[in-house]
Amino acid sequence: MNPFVFACITPHGGEIIPELSGDKPExxxxxxxxxxxxxxxMNSANPDTIIVLTPHGTRIDGQFSISGSERMYGSFDENDTYYEMERMVDRELALEITKAAKESGLAAGSINYATSTGPLSCLPLDxxxxxxxxFMPEVPVVVITPSREVALEDHYKFGEVLREVVQNSSKNIGLIASCDWAHAHDEKGPYGYDPxxxxxxxxxxxLFRSNELEKMAEFDPEYVDAAKPDGIWQTMILAGAIPKEKRNIHLYSYEVPTYFGLICAEVGSADE
Known part of the structure; x- marks a missing residue:
């Protein structure tokens, strides 16, 4: 079964947040x-904790980085507007994930800052x-940042570890794979244009429509480098956490409003 009370794949372009949309809300x-x-x-699923897989968090070369601080705080500026957020961290779950990953032979580290506990124990929220x-309920989080130096097969294996930890937890846990896609759609964009x-x-x-997320691991590295997506690694973790025979993908939307692709999808149980 799908052990998560709700799971989804989301983009992270700043203008998606209404407060950051500026003069082009459309x-x-x-x-x-x-x-x-x-x-x-996600709110209806009533999660106690949300695990967020993000490519832009605090990185450890060659390891999975798992938030272990007391809290996380971050801000975002776009279109001359400002948005900030603070979330508490589910440290118990974070440490369980770290321990299980290490026991499975994966390179993983639980990270902290300044002090072991208390208000100074705060990592950046990316x-x-x-x-x-x-857009989600305000509950504690565990933020995980993968490493592109780690093989995609190990990302899938890390997802399997997540599944086992969540299955053994008494908590209701949600999962977000935060993924933007190709960043080379526009010659005026920061990465230029590439077909x-x-x-x-x-x-x-x-692959979303056919429920074959695992096939992203077969993409040629030069092809990936030319297109410049940042979603493959998080998606492979989700694929391991909710394997093909256990998941049902509902694609909500795809668009390319600027230079990078945006996909929203719900990942439910296969019997839904």
Whole structure:
């Protein structure tokens, strides 16, 4: 079974948050509307904790980075507006995940800052977590940042570890894989234009529709580098956490309002 009370794949473009949309609120409206729906679903599931998989958190080269601080705080500036967020960390769950990952032979570390406990024990909350969490219930989190130096097969294995830990927990736990897709859709964007961007995003949408997330591990590394997605690694963790025979993917939306692709999807149980 799917051990998570609710799971989803979300993007993290800043303008998705209404307060950061500036004078172009229509630009990411399709995605924003999908995020509102996902947030309502997560809220109805009543999670005690939400695990967030983000590519932009505190990184450890060659290891999975797992938040172990007392709390996390972050802010985001866009379109001359400002958004900030603080969340408490479910340290008990974070340490259980770290312990289980290490026992499985995976390189993983639980990270902290300043003091072991108390108000100074605070890590940065990145936009990859802030954006989806802005639509979710305000509950404790565990923020996990993968490493691209780690093989995709180990990302899948890390997902299997997450599944085992969550299955053995008495808590209701939600899961967010925070993923933007190809970043080379627009020659005026920071990464320029490459035809691989549209090709990769089309393939990814197809894999969502066919429930074959694992096939992203077969993408040629040069193809991935040309398209510049940042969602494959988190998606592989989710695929391990909710394997194909246990999941049902509902694709809410896909759009490319600027230079990078945005996908919103619910990942439910296969019997739903």
């Amino acid at each position: 630009r990411m409206k399709l995605t924003r509307d999908s995020m509102v729906k996902l947030g309502k679903k 936009w990859g977590a802030i954006v989806p969490l802005a 691989a961007a549209a090709m990769l995003d089309e393939e990814v949408v197809g």
